[in-house]
């Protein structure tokens with residue numbers, strides 16, 4: 001069992017320190033008080049995010065003509 005693998009998150013691609021935003025922002029959606037992370041540059045919480053990326057499981061099956 002490798003405990004080192006469980007230590008912290010793995011950041012890839014950028015060595016820059018994360019940019020911080022306002023510390024007390026909430027979701028821009030009405031009636032939603034979900035607090036946003038200061039590292040989250042979006043204006044909505046995960047639930048109300050305007051852009052959604054559908055998670056496709058596996059590959060899109062090829063259609064055999």
Ligand SMILES: [Zn+2]
Pocket residue numbers: 027028029032033034044045046047048
């Ligand atoms: Zn929200």
